[in-house]
Amino acid sequence: MASSQSSNFEILILQSNDQQRTVDLRGGTISVSYYEDIFSPSITAKVQVVNTGDSISRTDGPRQSIYNGLPLRGGERLELKILDKGENKSGIDFSSDNQKHLYVSSITNIVSTPQTESFTLNLSPKESFSNETTRVQRKYANPIHTTVKQILKNVIHTSNFKSKNIEEAQNKYSFIGNMKKPFTVLVSLAAKAVPSSGKSATAGFVFYQTQDGFNFKSIDGLIKQKPKATYYYTEVNQTETDVNNDFKILNYYTERNQNLIQKLRLGSYASQRMFFNPLNFSFTSPEEGKFEINKYKNGLNNLGTPGKLELPKMDQGSDVSLGEVPTRILSGIVDIGTMEKDVSLKAAKEESKNPNGNPSDYMAQSIMRYNMLFTQSINMMISCNTNLRAGDVIECEFPKIGEGPDERDTEQSGLYMIKELCHHFEKNKSYTSMKLIRDNFGINKE
DSSP: OOOOSOEEEEEEEEEOTTSSOEEEOGGGEEEEEEEEETTOSSOEEEEEEEEESOOEEETTEEEEOHHHHTTOOSOOEEEEEEEESSTTOOEEEESSOGGGOEEEEEEEEEEEOSSEEEEEEEEEEHHHHHHHHOOBOSEEEEEHHHHHHHHHHHTSOOOOEEEEEEOOBSOEEEEEOTTBOHHHHHHHHHHHOOBTTOOTTOOOEEEEEETTEEEEEEHHHHHTSOOSOEEEOOSSOOOTTOGGGGGBEEEEEEEEEOOHHHHHHHTSSEEEEEEEETTTTEEOOTTTTEEEGGGTGGGSOOSSSTTOOOOOBSSTTOOOBTTSSOOOEEEEEOOOOOOOTTOOHHHHHHHTTSOTTOHHHHHHHHHHHHHHTBSEEEEEEEEOOTTOOTTOEEEEEOBOTTSOTTOBOTTTOEEEEEEEEEEEEESSOEEEEEEEEESSSSOOOO
8 A cells, every 4th residue: 555654756857848958856846746537638747846046057058947957848758756655665657658758738836036946847648738739530430439449549649548448338429520629529428428238327438547547437337346445534643653544534524515406407316308300300209308317216326325315305295306307408409420421311211210329318317427426525635545546436434423433424434436636745745635526325335
């Protein structure tokens, strides 16, 4: 387990754009912060540097500062490797693989004096730059997960992903790129994908990057993971040598505990779907277009107690709950797909019976899945654990107010998914901050 109160900046080599000069930043680095988020297509990092003005040697004069001597103008490559000072020497490594080097996207907080300079390097992977310089142009007509791999390989030109991290989708989607940015297309495909082993109301994927590369995974699949670790919160002080401190929650606060009005506005519980098919001039029938979470909630995978989410009744004495009344109307034109020249109108009409990317099959489901994930949201700080990734599931134990120290709160405790995390490193301390989310209350005992 990678946890410690200090860290070792093993490699921090910054290379100039012309690849003629390099500078070792280890001596002047104050802190490094590394970020992941399941709703962000790429990782980011920040390096805060303070140093004297004689870091870069010049053949035509005295030594200069990093900012002017390298010079720092954006696009410089950084080799980064940080190790914990624990026995197993875990950490983060963006130095050994050329596909994983980070690049300077901007330089901020620049302060210069006659003796010192300080600045912050904002870092991004090379794929973030490729996303701005390439466009999706050609037609794709494959299963969605196959299209994702093709865009990563042939448009972004990266091999920074593993096949096991690109989850299979059961549905195909035919479209033309229309010169959109790759990340824009990949995120839109995630909202349309249905997992290959999915049942009703399981639509909704996320496209994101971690230390291990790019991921395209279903929310349903992420929820079914086994917990990566168990963390507990206690006000009882532990000794510095107690290994259980590795799994102690240093502090936390509940950012959100349900937002009923917002979820009703977004149609998370019930919606009315109304779509027009331009080939057979038909509309979705009112009964076919009705989506209610109550019909699916007992069969859904949950981080909390399965089927525990109880919605209030419309009013006193009513048998109708908020999960049975549509609160949003979803409308649009059915996407029949991009047809080849030799496809006849008759064949197209046959195809319209099972239209390409039918929004009736995924739109209401994905809206429900995305928004239900934010039923509970907790911000938490723990000892640095670089083994954790965005998208991992962890178990948290919180004490019950007013009870004994060993009595846990069965409503707030349980499984949570890591939406985003930040590993923060300084020479004398390190920690991990996380935002945890889940779709239900209680403890999942399945």
